[in-house]
Amino acid sequence: MYIDEIKKEMKIPEKVLIFDTTLRDGEQTPGVAITPDEKIRIAKRLDRLGVDVIEVGFPAASQGERKAAQQIKSLGLNTQVCGLARVLQEDLDAALDSDVDYIHTFIGTSPLHRKYKLKMDQDEILQKSVQAVEYIKDHGIIAEFSAEDATRTELEFLQKIYSAVEEAGADIINVPDTVGVMLPVSMHKLITDIKKAVKIPISVHCHDDFGLAVANSLSAVEAGAQQVHATINGLGERAGNTSLEEVVMALMINYGIKTNINTELLVGTSELVSRITGVKMPPNKAIVGDNAFAHEAGIHVHGVLQKAETYEPLKPEMVGHTRRIIMGKHTGARAIRSKLDDYGIEMDEDQFCSLYDQVKKLGDKGKMITDADLQALAETVIGRPKEEKVRLEGFTVITGDNVLPTATVKLNIDGQIKTAAKTGVGPVDAAINAIQSLVGETADIELKEYHIEAITGGTNALAEVFVILADNEGNSATGRSTVEDVVMASVEAVLDAINKILIGR
Known part of the structure; x- marks a missing residue:
């Protein structure tokens, strides 16, 4: 394949380390604040996940940050615990007091940062950077150095400062694309040029302002x-x-390329962080989104059912996800049959065609049919009598404030069209009263039980109505219907039971 040919030309490492900054940079998400106890929960999960470094926060920012760092360090995690610090004595001391075994120190290096934020020249910045790294190493701590806004810094100065901190003892240098302005091709060239100046490992920290953070990191x-x-x-x-x-x-x-990540824990970790931070993932989020392994289109579903790789680049189980076949207007017959097989539901061809038509009609209305919806629809179709002595020809209902609920029902009873309008305490009661008045000459029907349930949440949920009717001769039957409208579901369920009683006489 083309990608394999390209990889032959790359000088890629066998393994890449993952430095997780969810508890530091992730917490800087607008509107997010993570308590020390919540940081501990996330840190434990990140440790299980297998990240190589956890940046637990910015210890100089507050007492709570220092306390959280100390508590996480005391857990005895397998991963290295890192604190962020500017190249300032007080920041470095706060990180050291937190008992972390890894300090990530930084200072802005771009012309913008030098002129407007730091008001320092290149020599001052270089001197402070070297002193910070030396101070960290004097305390026997792992030192990572970042030139903030590196991707907008002159290459010559960037190479000079990275070379200087390497000589001062830095264990690793980090290249931040602080405002996400890089393109993959320019990131590749920058790292290539930096490698000419340093021998220690290079890390990269990319922001997603243009949606290129992952691409630039790769x-x-x-x-x-x-x-x-x-x-x-x-x-x-x-x-x-x-x-x-x-x-x-x-x-x-x-x-x-290998990492130390236990990928089967990715979805669970994503969900934990989402719950704690309150930041919900869009359904189409790659890898962990609800729709990452969901299929609706008939062609795609057919392919996935035959061979998952046709429309899935990786198995959902690899990341702790599950495959979902979604029922909707794009769903093909194979997908529905596959679902029915999973449920152990058997149907003849006529019943299946009826179910398929209902799924398509609901899909055209914008309804996504869940597994529970499909099972309820299938049970309704299977339970429907083969013939109908009473068939609904028309139905309207009027209700509202200061209006007595009134239902008008038109039925075909043994070939004769009959219409009745009745009132009731509500639209369902009015509709059932109208039906009873029309079939009274054929059978004296009494409603014994009535149950209604929304299959799934939401105002557009399908309503499943279940009834038990009995006649004066002791015959009884159940009726069921599953549609979007509660009143219509009630009418169809009652007619379903009536037909069963009449056919069984």
């Missing part, structure tokens, strides 16, 4: 980066960061 790896900063669900400042689940699976499936 391009950096292609150029030789050995570590990627990422967050669960791509959380972070503005448009967020590199999505951990996306970059890990792309590395694994598309590049054949």
Whole structure:
């Protein structure tokens, strides 16, 4: 395949480390605040997930940040626990006091940061960077150095400062695309050029302002980066960061690069972080979204049922997901038959055609049919009598404030058209009264039981009505109907039971 030919030309590493910054940069998502206890829960899950480094926060920011870092460090996790610090003495001391074993220190290097934020020249920035790294190493701590806004920094200065911190003892350098302005091709060239100046491992931290964070991170790896900063669900400042689940699976499936991530825990971890932060994932979110392995279109469903790889680049089980076949207007007959087989529901051809038509009609109305919906629809069709002595020809109902609920029903009874209008305490009661008045000459019918249930949540849920009717001769029958309208479902269920009684006489 084309991708395999391209990979032969790449000098990609065998393994990439994952530096998770959900608890630091992810918490900087607007509107998100994570308590120390919640940080501990997430950190434990990230440890199980297998990330190599957890950036637990910015210890200098608050006492709560320092406490959370100390508590997470005390858990004895397998992963390295990292604290963020500016190249300032107070920041570095706060991180050291948090007992972390890894400090990620940074300073802005671009002309914009030098002029407007720091008001420093290149020499001052370089000096402070070297001093910070030396201070960290004097305390026996792993040191990672970031040139903030590296992707808008002059290459010559970037190479110079990275080379200087390497000489000062930095264990790894990080290249942040702080405002997400890079393109994959430019990221590849930048990492290639930086590698000419340093020998220590290179990490990359990409933001998603143009939706390119994952692509830029992968391009950096292609150029030789050995570590990627990422967050669960791509959380972070503005448009967020590199999505951990996306970059890990792309590395694994598309590049054949190993990570230490237990990918089967990705969906569960995503859901935990979503619940704690309150940031819901869109259904079409890659890898972990509800629709990531959902199929509706008939052609796709047919292919997936025959061979999953036809429309799935990876197995859902690999990331802790499940495949879903969605019923809707694009659904083909094979998909419905497959679902019925899963439920153990048997139908003859006429019954199946009736069910298929109902699914299509509901789909045309914009309704997505869930598994529960389909089972209820199928049970309704199967329970329907083969012939009808009483058939609904028309039905209207009037109700509202200061209006006595009134139903008008037109029935075909043994070939004769009859119409009646009756009132009731509500529209359902009025409709049943009208039906009883019309069939009274044929059978004296009494409603014994009436149950209604919404199959799924939402105002557009299908209503399933179940009734038991009896006549004066002791015959009884159940009736069932599943449609969107509660009143119509009630009418159809009652007529279903009436036909069973009349046919069984």
